[in-house]
Amino acid sequence: MRIVRVMALIPSIRGSLLPRYDKGFFLSLLPFASIIFAIFLALACIVASVSQQSISKFGVRLLTESVWRPSEAGEEFVSYGLLAPLYGTLVTSVTAAAMALPLSLSTVYFMEELAPPKLRELFSTLIDLMAGLPTVLYGLWGVEVMIPFLRDNLMAPLHELLPWVPLFSCEPLSGASLLSAGMVLAIMIIPFMHSLIRDAYGSVPMTYREAILSLGANRYEYFKMMLSLIKPAIIASLLLGLGRASSETVAVALVVGNSFNVSPCIFSPGYTIPSLIANQFSESNFYPYMQSALYAGGLVLLILGVVFSTTGLIMMRKAREMYG
Amino acid sequence: MRKVALLTENLGVKIGGKEILRNLNIELPERRILAVMGPSGSGKSTLLRAVNRLLDTVPSCEVSGRVVIHGVDAYSSDPYKVRRLTGMVFQVPNPFPNMSIYDNVAIGPKLNGLVKDRRELDDLVRWALERAMLWDEVRERLKDPPHKLSGGQQQRLCLARALALRPKLLLLDEPTANVDPINAAKIEEALRSLVETQEISIIFVTHTPHQAMRISDYVAFLYMGELVEFGLTQEIALNPKHELTRRFLKGEV
Numbered sequence: 001m002r003i004v005r006v007m008a009l010i011p012s013i014r015g016s017l018l019p020r021y022d023k024g025f026f027l028s029l030l031p032f033a034s035i036i037f038a039i040f041l042a043l044a045c046i047v048a049s050v051s052q053q054s055i056s057k058f059g060v061r062l063l064t065e066s067v068w069r070p071s072e073a074g075e076e077f078v079s080y081g082l083l084a085p086l087y088g089t090l091v092t093s094v095t096a097a098a099m100a101l102p103l104s105l106s107t108v109y110f111m112e113e114l115a116p117p118k119l120r121e122l123f124s125t126l127i128d129l130m131a132g133l134p135t136v137l138y139g140l141w142g143v144e145v146m147i148p149f150l151r152d153n154l155m156a157p158l159h160e161l162l163p164w165v166p167l168f169s170c171e172p173l174s175g176a177s178l179l180s181a182g183m184v185l186a187i188m189i190i191p192f193m194h195s196l197i198r199d200a201y202g203s204v205p206m207t208y209r210e211a212i213l214s215l216g217a218n219r220y221e222y223f224k225m226m227l228s229l230i231k232p233a234i235i236a237s238l239l240l241g242l243g244r245a246s247s248e249t250v251a252v253a254l255v256v257g258n259s260f261n262v263s264p265c266i267f268s269p270g271y272t273i274p275s276l277i278a279n280q281f282s283e284s285n286f287y288p289y290m291q292s293a294l295y296a297g298g299l300v301l302l303i304l305g306v307v308f309s310t311t312g313l314i315m316m317r318k319a320r321e322m323y324g
Numbered sequence: 325m326r327k328v329a330l331l332t333e334n335l336g337v338k339i340g341g342k343e344i345l346r347n348l349n350i351e352l353p354e355r356r357i358l359a360v361m362g363p364s365g366s367g368k369s370t371l372l373r374a375v376n377r378l379l380d381t382v383p384s385c386e387v388s389g390r391v392v393i394h395g396v397d398a399y400s401s402d403p404y405k406v407r408r409l410t411g412m413v414f415q416v417p418n419p420f421p422n423m424s425i426y427d428n429v430a431i432g433p434k435l436n437g438l439v440k441d442r443r444e445l446d447d448l449v450r451w452a453l454e455r456a457m458l459w460d461e462v463r464e465r466l467k468d469p470p471h472k473l474s475g476g477q478q479q480r481l482c483l484a485r486a487l488a489l490r491p492k493l494l495l496l497d498e499p500t501a502n503v504d505p506i507n508a509a510k511i512e513e514a515l516r517s518l519v520e521t522q523e524i525s526i527i528f529v530t531h532t533p534h535q536a537m538r539i540s541d542y543v544a545f546l547y548m549g550e551l552v553e554f555g556l557t558q559e560i561a562l563n564p565k566h567e568l569t570r571r572f573l574k575g576e577v
């Protein structure tokens with residue numbers, strides 16, 4: 001929601017009726033604006049500099065190995081590989097975005113084209129509420145309700161039916177798995193993606209809607225063409241959704257299983273970088289290189305986040321420019 | 325005896341309880357141009373949207389009476405079918421910005437399954453662009469996005485988009501209001517040639533009496549939701565029955 005609000009400010013600032021440039025006002029706000037930028041730079045520098053130690057020791061093995069072996073005995077026994085958490089982060093967030101997209105599109109269609117105004121209001125409030133809930137609640141709900149349900153009604157049957165499909169090749173044990181994490185994340189990012197897509201959908205001018213209808217499009221074709229008119233916004237919502245999902249910590253830590261696994265099977269427990277950091281940071285002072293390795297994980301997250309957010313925001317901007 | 329392209333019987337429109345159109349009776353023979361004129365706010369756009377059922381999308385809108393398009397009773401058949409029978413061009417050029425010039429024209433036939441293969445589609449797109457007098461200007465750049473065209477060209481592209489549906493009845497809502505005079509003349513010429521050579525009839529909305537008289541075979545004069553006068557253009561030009569029409573033609577209303 002935060003991103004939506006910030007984006008909403010941009011056109012109004014640009015199109016403001018006030019003089020474009022008021023020097024006193026500008027100067028008075030400059031320090032505050034610079035502080036934000038300075039904090040971001042400082043954050044990036046700290047993360048990079050603490051990571052430095054492990055990066056120079058392990059090099060690329062940090063990303064290509066998945067042995068995580070803290071040791072006090074001596075440097076030769078120590079091994080830190082982030083492959084499993086990196087893999088888990090990517091798999092869970094891609095799963096989440098892939099599941100959240102069709103669901104967000106359906107809710108947009110339902111609200112914009114089917115629901116009567118009162119129901120629309122209610123639904124809209126509900127979705128805003130969902131977006132604002134503390135994420136740990138989604139994790140708790142996942143553990144209590146979703147994991148047992150998924151294990152018994154989805155994972156076990158799929159594994160029995162199609163054990164030769166690599167995705168379903170392992171037996172679901174506790175149910176805590178990459179799939180469960182992906183689903184919890186999907187539910188968390190649906191309200192977010194829904195809002196972004198719905199904003200764009202609502203901004204398509206009436207004249208294009210009428211043009212589509214005047215060509216004899218039925219409901220389904222109409223919606224398809226409307227979506228093609230807001231394609232940049234849909235891509236943006238995917239990228240920003242990926243950014244959210246890949247950085248979520250607590251909810252994932254509760255449902256992902258927290259084990260160093262690089263398996264093609266989505267029923268197997270895994271790890272993600274944020275949950276790794278959350279789980280292990282408190283003891284990382286006791287082992288050589290461990291804290292630095294965790295920071296290296298943070299650096300990877302930072303890079304992922306910057307890539308997803310900037311490309312997402314660029315697409316969002318493109319989407320906004322399309323219809324003035 | 326010519327077939328009837330459009331027939332309205334006691335057509336009335338209410339939006340949110342407010343009467344926008346009242347008791348409209350119009351009969352337009354096939355292959356003729358009807359100009360609907362009237363001051364702004366008189367209900368011209370609403371009339372067009374009642375004919376092709378775009379009003380269905382307006383909440384709290386009630387339509388009464390009958391609309392018959394080429395023998396098809398619009399309000400007792402499928403709205404998608406009604407809109408397919410009637411292409412529409414809007415007041416502000418609105419080609420789809422996310423599609424190429426070619427795709428803008430091809431989308432209608434594709435949606436409605438009018439063509440069997442790519443070659444037929446190519447032919448239909450070319451035909452529509454030629455009829456809209458745009459082909460020579462865009463044949464080399466069919467893959468370009470429409471915003472590279474001038475406003476007048478974009479409006480002719482929208483005309484081609486509507487024509488590619490092979491409609492029986494073409495609805496145009498002040499199509500030249502936002503277009504330079506040269507492009508406006510091209511559009512008028514294209515329309516004249518359409519009714520002379522094709523099985524098509526046209527309703528042309530305009531708020532300028534000059535244009536109405538210049539282009540049409542029949543005129544309908546709308547004033548505050550009522551049909552003040554309807555008849556052959558020549559007769560109304562020479563001898564309007566109502567004082568209000570006379571004043572509108574002189575530019576006094």
Ligand SMILES: Nc1ncnc2c1ncn2[C@@H]1O[C@H](COP(=O)(O)OP(=O)(O)O)[C@@H](O)[C@H]1O
Pocket residue numbers: 339344362363364365366367368369370371382
């Ligand atoms: N969707 C709508 N909701 C409410 N009123 C409308 C709507 N569309 C048109 N009207 C009203 O109907 C009247 C006729 O409008 P319109 O058909 O656009 O006139 P014209 O095209 O002749 O300028 C106007 O008073 C307008 O306010």
Ligand SMILES: [Mg+2]
Pocket residue numbers: 368369370497
């Ligand atoms: Mg109008």
